[in-house]
Amino acid sequence: MTAPEHKAQKLAGPPAAEALLRETAERAAKLAQKPHLSIVRLGEDPASVSYVAGKDARAKETGLSSTVHALPEETTQAELLALIRQLNGDSSVNGILVQLPLPEHIDEQEILLAIDPDKDVDGFHPMNVGRLWTNHPASVPCTPQGVMYLLKHYGIDPAGKRVVIIGRSNIVGRPMAGLLMNAHATVTVAHSRTRDLRAVTREADILIAAIGKAHFVTPDMVKPGAVVIDVGINRLEREGKKPKLLGDVHPDVAQVASAMTPVPGGVGPMTIAQLLGNTVAAAEEQAKR
Numbered sequence: 519m520t521a522p523e524h525k526a527q528k529l530a531g532p533p534a535a536e537a538l539l540r541e542t543a544e545r546a547a548k549l550a551q552k553p554h555l556s557i558v559r560l561g562e563d564p565a566s567v568s569y570v571a572g573k574d575a576r577a578k579e580t581g582l583s584s585t586v587h588a589l590p591e592e593t594t595q596a597e598l599l600a601l602i603r604q605l606n607g608d609s610s611v612n613g614i615l616v617q618l619p620l621p622e623h624i625d626e627q628e629i630l631l632a633i634d635p636d637k638d639v640d641g642f643h644p645m646n647v648g649r650l651w652t653n654h655p656a657s658v659p660c661t662p663q664g665v666m667y668l669l670k671h672y673g674i675d676p677a678g679k680r681v682v683i684i685g686r687s688n689i690v691g692r693p694m695a696g697l698l699m700n701a702h703a704t705v706t707v708a709h710s711r712t713r714d715l716r717a718v719t720r721e722a723d724i725l726i727a728a729i730g731k732a733h734f735v736t737p738d739m740v741k742p743g744a745v746v747i748d749v750g751i752n753r754l755e756r757e758g759k760k761p762k763l764l765g766d767v768h769p770d771v772a773q774v775a776s777a778m779t780p781v782p783g784g785v786g787p788m789t790i791a792q793l794l795g796n797t798v799a800a801a802e803e804q805a806k807r
């Protein structure tokens with residue numbers, strides 16, 4: 519590309535995340551007891567170690583308390599279930615998060631089903647999935663809920679607009695579609711089997727990339743003036759250096775989009791802020807009982 523004639527507005531995550539964290543801290547301070555988040559992680563996958571450390575630190579800065587249960591990779595299904603049941607039964611624990619992905623030998627669906635839906639701050643329990651899809655949302659997955667907050671923060675209302683989501687994962691694509699439908703958008707979910715993907719994505723007023731492939735979305739796939747939300751975080755590990763983080767959207771897309779989230783510093787910080795928001799909401803509900 520030659521010299522850019524146009525540059526999309528940067529939808530920075532940190533200012534929106536700070537606003538959400540401030541609201542969350544104020545709500546946390548009103549509770550008789552500090553909201554408590556229990557985070558469970560298996561094994562030493564570097565991305566998981568780094569994300570969990572971020573969640574734990576942010577929780578403490580926001581006036582919540584948190585515990586990290588770092589278990590060995592070889593932890594059995596039964597041992598993990600036993601820990602979840604213990605946390606379910608512990609009234610001092612308001613939120614439970616089991617960091618994904620789990621090792622191959624663990625049955626993820628059985629683990630997510632075992633978490634008390636009232637403590638399911640990830641919103642991954644089928645009960646909470648059902649609540650979202652019947653437009654009675656309770657706990658909603660943090661990344662898509664964080665995207666909704668970010669859009670609102672920047673004055674972007676999806677009502678009546680055409681939104682195309684690329685990716686159909688349980689963590690991002692599917693719940694994102696449910697939230698946007700609830701917000702009156704016209705939603706298309708595209709994925710790896712979509713024919714003529716470019717024709718589909720070019721229809722989008724708001725394009726959400728949650729594919730998991732670095733720089734997958736190129737300028738030719740974007741309608742001029744569209745808003746582009748990049749949910750991808752592809753870690754390029756480098757010898758002796760911090761990994762480089764690449765989004766799912768090619769940086770040249772900024773020359774056709776009207777607004778675009780950066781990576782890092784876009785959706786990622788929203789995810790963590792929303793997780794703490796969900797934890798405080800769970801604590802508020804539990805305090806009513």
Ligand SMILES: Nc1nc(=O)c2c([nH]1)NC[C@@H]1CN(c3ccc(C(=O)N[C@@H](CCC(=O)O)C(=O)O)cc3)C=[N+]21
Nearest residue numbers: 568569616617618619640660782783784786787789790
């Ligand atoms: N049960 C569960 N719940 C999750 O919410 C969950 C999960 N498992 N597994 C993995 C994904 C990923 N995820 C991120 C959170 C924050 C950043 C984040 O803060 N990113 C920063 C950069 C962080 C860095 O430097 O590594 C940014 O984009 O600016 C990224 C990714 C939560 N996830």
